[in-house]
Amino acid sequence: MSAGAGLPQGIASGGRSGHAPPMTTADPVQLFAEIAELVRRFAPPGAVLERSSELTSDLSIDSVQAMDLVMEIEDRYGIDVPVNEIADLVTLGDLVDLVARQLAQRG
């Protein structure tokens, strides 16, 4: 049985068809808004997305979906988030901070 997974139908084309130029976002408010927009595709309709929203309990995003979500984020910003760090994520704020750190590392 597969431990991980590919990606939800419909979202696949976004990652596979060509590679959009990586985006850089220095503004934390804008970064949150951009990531929240991606998270919305994985969360139940009408879910409230705040920094304190817990990925598992509030947004029903399991560990495998979290990895697929991160892949969408990686494509958008042209970064790689090591799988090792995804397991430690609890809230949406943790996710945004992790992406901000990776963007800063990339320079």
Next chain:
Amino acid sequence: MDIFDKYETLAARRAELLGAGADPFDLEIEELFGPCEATIRGRRTILLGTNNYLGLTFDPACIEAGCAALRRFGTGTTGSRIANGTYGGHKALEAEIAAFMGRRAAIVFTTGYQANLATIAGLAGPKDTIFVDSDWHASIFDGCRLSGATVVRFRHNDPDDLDRRLERNPTPGGIRLVIVEGLYSMLGDVARLAEIAAVKKRHGAFLLLDEAHSMGVFGERGRGVAEALGVEAEIDFIVGTFSKSLGAIGGFAVSDHPRFELLRVAARPYMFTASPGPATIATVRAALAQIVARPELRARIWANAERIHAGLAALNFALAAPPGPILSIRLPDERTTVFAWNRLLELGVYVNLALPPGTPGGVCLLRCSVSAAHTDAQIDTVLERFATLAAELQRLAAPIAAE
């Protein structure tokens, strides 16, 4: 707070599955009538959900070899390979696997799961980066975690995505290891090995290929997908299992790397577990000899796969991949899939129920697998029973969708 509270979601989901019929995770095979038929829940059932690709579990030569080894060497080794658990049979099997796969050396492991755990955690360490296909098997995931390496997932079977990620992660001071599977176990699709190998070569990375579901089935000699696609020279390490086409339990890794056998003193899942029992080793050796001596087994599984695939397609089932040893049917949702799985069981057909998060992209699957030992009559019966299911699903489609 109770120690099992963390599994509340899991427990609720399991209860829901149990409420819908048989327990897919604890189904008892009560009696076997050869490799492809059994009694399950008191009913004679055709098995279309094993990994018995060549049907060798009841091969007379394998059974005789196992019985003889039991009498001569006893029931178990009671120790690990680095202590008292290395017998002549282990050494002989390693030489035979290496020769079969056309490699310098082979190492045998107690299970296929441990083969991945040991090889990955043995090859990669905390300074290294592993690039792994996103449809990874649980044993690859666990091996990556055990290694302590930085783990980067790339999009399933996408060499361009792998290329970009290798580009972004030069990993100074460490090696880069790419891991893919020959035949993916859930959807039954085949790796784009030539393109992936070209990318890894360009970046100077190593490539590990898991041929668990493809060894014995793909390639002129049955070595797997790398042989079938003519790219064996580009693969640095191959991992495989004895529990599928070879009909036993255990696993192996092979390589031409001159220092490969250092894993024997570095890979913990090899060092700290008891070695495979003598009977297991003997049946695997006999099964390997059968694969070499009887290429008609491979011809037969492919012919059976074509027939079953065509029959299911004619019933309008959505098949996830072209004909092959794994034929997965996509169904619209979990409820329909659980219903279909239970209904097939009642009709006397066993397939695998595959649900998220164990499936890629959250799909719900009836995972069927083909055996060279399926007879034409068994395949006819299976397809008749699928036709009954198809008619019922069509009748039920409206109410299921409406709820």
